Amino acid sequence: MGISLFTASWVTALLAFCAWVSILLLGRNRMFRGTVVERANIYCLETLPANVNRLMRAGISDAFVQKAEGVWIALFGRRNPVFQIFAIVLYFLGLSVFMTQAAPAIPNRYVGGWQWITIALTLAVNMGSYAVACVVDPGYVDAGNVDRACSLFELDGLLYSENAVCRTCHLRKPARSKHCSACGRCIQMMDHHCMWLNNCIGLNNARWFLAFLASFSAVCIYGTYLFATVVLELRHVRGLTHAMVQDELTGEMVPLSFKTSILYLLDENVLLAIIMVLLLILTPAIAIFTVYQLRIASLGYTGNEEIKWLNVADDIKDEVLFVVNEGSEQEAYAVIEKEDQQADLRPKRLVTDLAQVANKYHRGIWENLRFILLASSSGSKPHVD
Ligand SMILES: [Zn+2]
Ligand SMILES: [Zn+2]
Known part of the structure; x- marks a missing residue:
């Protein structure tokens, strides 16, 4: 008595389907940045369609290719x-x-x-x-x-x-x-x-x-x-x-x-x-x-800001993020690429650690959650320090 071939095949098919949906759904999530899940997502949503597109262009009429692209955009690019x-x-x-x-x-x-x-x-x-x-x-x-x-x-x-x-x-x-x-x-x-x-x-x-x-x-x-x-x-x-x-x-x-x-x-x-x-x-x-x-x-953070913060971390690692003195004691953040740093004569200091740039929108765990629960675009203005 054991699992029949029939059961084993649909369980395998189900697992493959779930893996595929997970890659499509979560592949671009910042959780998986730089991992095999993100690479699989890029392959499924960019590399594979580009290859299929090239193959189709070789053998199929332009009108059909345009139609297929239209369907793709309607599915993934539009509400x-x-x-x-x-x-x-x-x-x-x-x-x-x-x-x-x-x-x-x-x-x-x-x-x-x-x-x-x-x-x-x-x-x-x-x-x-x-x-x-x-x-x-x-x-x-x-x-x-x-x-x-x-x-x-x-x-x-x-x-x-x-x-x-x-x-x-x-x-x-x-x-x-x-x-x-x-x-x-x-x-x-x-x-x-x-x-x-x-x-x-x-x-x-x-x-x-x-x-x-x-x-x-x-x-x-x-x-x-x-x-x-x-x-x-x-x-x-x-x-x-x-x-x-x-x-x-x-x-x-x-x-x-x-x-x-x-x-x-x-x-x-x-x-x-x-x-x-x-x-x-x-x-x-x-x-x-x-x-x-x-x-x-x-x-x-919002999901969108999580990605922005990962980019800030990359800028810090690449040593291109500065606090620049804009004159009259006014300070601002600026990304200055390596090749432009010498020519930029503004007084500036390099940001070397993520801890040096505070998240202005973090107002304590409970206050953040309370704001999400109660906020609305017509609601009262939250207090930002
Ligand atoms: Zn807009
Ligand atoms: Zn939307």
């Missing part, structure tokens, strides 16, 4: 609901497997009937926060609110320079904002554009995004626990706890091992097995991403 629909369909497929395969075995000897209340609450919070994060205006900057948006945070002169204007929106760039090419707008306190939500994550929906991530982690952990109790319950119901099997080598009757009984049940209930494998892969990935997002939020 569109394809990945959102895909995520929602997967979510409800998982939920229907739960309702058909697991729900009939709840309550069981491990889970009381009262847990249907906590199951319903967890799912409601998760779906509710997802829906709100998807539909809320993330903090678009427009002509009507640009002045208020610019007064929300002071420019720090390092990540955000004076007098910056968005080349697309032709509006002043508020501190901590970024232009999103998919949305075609500048977003206040921009974190990133999330294709799974088909929306930007910014000032107005960061709290809903964090609530969604935290509750989705809870759904995955709770779901794994519930499915595990159902498999253990099935082991009792099917009488596998005291089953005897013939030993292939000695021919003697021996008790069925715990591991073999679980593998037998999973091989027999393919849907249950698929969802268990999916949950085992998804749960740590979602939990790590949630902790990561909470960590940068509590340290006063």
Whole structure:
């Protein structure tokens, strides 16, 4: 008794699919900068399409190539609901497997009937926060609110320079904002554009995004626990706890091992097995991403600023970041390339350590989190020292 070739092949296919989605989803995350995950992402999203493009140009008409490029841009470069629909369909497929395969075995000897209340609450919070994060205006900057948006945070002169204007929106760039090419707008306190939500994550929906991530982690952990109790319950119901099997080598009757009984049940209930494998892969990935997002939020960074800080660290390592005296005691940060440093006669000192450049937007862990929970583009101006 063991795992059949059929089960082994779909588990392999599922693992390969999850790895591919993870590379697409997380490859450009600053967590994976310089790692094999980022290189795989660049290969999938840049090198491979460029090679395919070259091959296509060699044998296929220009009109077809243009059409294919158009589809690619529409999918990955513009706001569109394809990945959102895909995520929602997967979510409800998982939920229907739960309702058909697991729900009939709840309550069981491990889970009381009262847990249907906590199951319903967890799912409601998760779906509710997802829906709100998807539909809320993330903090678009427009002509009507640009002045208020610019007064929300002071420019720090390092990540955000004076007098910056968005080349697309032709509006002043508020501190901590970024232009999103998919949305075609500048977003206040921009974190990133999330294709799974088909929306930007910014000032107005960061709290809903964090609530969604935290509750989705809870759904995955709770779901794994519930499915595990159902498999253990099935082991009792099917009488596998005291089953005897013939030993292939000695021919003697021996008790069925715990591991073999679980593998037998999973091989027999393919849907249950698929969802268990999916949950085992998804749960740590979602939990790590949630902790990561909470960590940068509590340290006063947005996802976009995390990348900017990595660039500042690179500038410091390359010895090109200076504090320059602009005259009348006015100091400012400036990146001066090696070849221009001698010709630049302004009084300046080299920044040699990241500790010498403070994050102006870090106001203490609790204050940072409180601001994300309560902030809104129409809300009160936060105090920045
Ligand atoms: Zn813009
Ligand atoms: Zn966007």
